[in-house]
Amino acid sequence: ETGVTQTPRHLVMGMTNKKSLKCEQHLGHNAMYWYKQSAKKPLELMFVYNFKEQTENNSVPSRFSPECPNSSHLFLHLHTLQPEDSALYLCASSRETGPSQPQHFGDGTRLSIL
Amino acid sequence: DAKTTQPPSMDCAEGRAANLPCNHSTISGNEYVYWYRQIHSQGPQYIIHGLKNNETNEMASLIITEDRKSSTLILPHATLRDTAVYYCIVRGTTDSWGKLQFGAGTQVVVTP
Numbered sequence: 001e002t003g004v005t006q007t008p009r010h011l012v013m014g015m016t017n018k019k020s021l022k023c024e025q026h027l028g029h030n031a032m033y034w035y036k037q038s039a040k041k042p043l044e045l046m047f048v049y050n051f052k053e054q055t056e057n058n059s060v061p062s063r064f065s066p067e068c069p070n071s072s073h074l075f076l077h078l079h080t081l082q083p084e085d086s087a088l089y090l091c092a093s094s095r096e097t098g099p100s101q102p103q104h105f106g107d108g109t110r111l112s113i114l
Numbered sequence: 115d116a117k118t119t120q121p122p123s124m125d126c127a128e129g130r131a132a133n134l135p136c137n138h139s140t141i142s143g144n145e146y147v148y149w150y151r152q153i154h155s156q157g158p159q160y161i162i163h164g165l166k167n168n169e170t171n172e173m174a175s176l177i178i179t180e181d182r183k184s185s186t187l188i189l190p191h192a193t194l195r196d197t198a199v200y201y202c203i204v205r206g207t208t209d210s211w212g213k214l215q216f217g218a219g220t221q222v223v224v225t226p
Contacts, residue, residue: 004157043158055212073197090157099146099205100165103214105157 005092013081014114021076023091025038026044029104031097032074034066035090037108042088048073050097078111086113110111116206117141123221126196134190134220136202139183145206147178148214149187151198151222158201158216161187192224 004025013019025032034046048056049068063085065077074091088110092103119137126132138147160168162176164185168175175188188207189196201219 006157029203042218043214058213092157098122099144099207100163102148102160102163104160107155110155 003105004091004104006089006109008109009107010110010112011113012015012114013078015081015083017081018077018079020078021091021111022087023074023076023106025072025074025091025104027093027094027104029093029095031094031101032068032071033092033094033103034074034076035092035105037088037090038085047076048097055097069089081111081113083113087113117178117215118202118217120193120200120202120217120220121165122218126189126192126224128194128224128226129191131221132192132196132222132224134187134189134200134202134222135157135184136187138202138204139182141182141204142206145159147176147182147185148203148205149174149176150214150216151196151201152219153195159198161200194224194226195224197224198222 007022018049023093032049033048036044045058046060047066052068063080088108090105090108092105094101146163146165149161150158152158160173164176174200199219199221201216
């Protein structure tokens, strides 16, 4: 049990579908993150939220739209994705964004685009 | 640019201590050393981190050399469930908004 829960664990969708990934943390943290992990590539930071405010958008295409309604929940809305977007999408949280605070990850959503 | 260097793989016998090395010769004074591991099909799991002093928690010990150019993660009694890819990461205030930069890591296989 990681304290960070992601749903769904697996998602298959067509390129024209709209879907959302959900992340919930029970750790009382104030910062939340979305990462993308593609096969044979290192983790790529996508978005950072600190106290519900987006503080980082790492040049992510607009077909990925994050939402952070409160410090415990983070969503990633998906629309008109491409096959190269197939990957493991990981959510993480930390007490704050500074380097002394560890990030704790969920187990991810395995996304496949048909 | 890679900030850390780790061996690509290592084996360890179950019940023995596993010592995982990491070189970070360009580390600066405000950068922390972090260790994570990732078991197949799961998210990365935080293990331990430190700045200058050695650290110990319920999972592992982190030994940082005095010049801070290298460190060793010690799993005191390896079990089969410790088989995973282990990542050594250097992280400081220059990493934008807490970005974690994962490299290739060390594939650790614990054998019976």
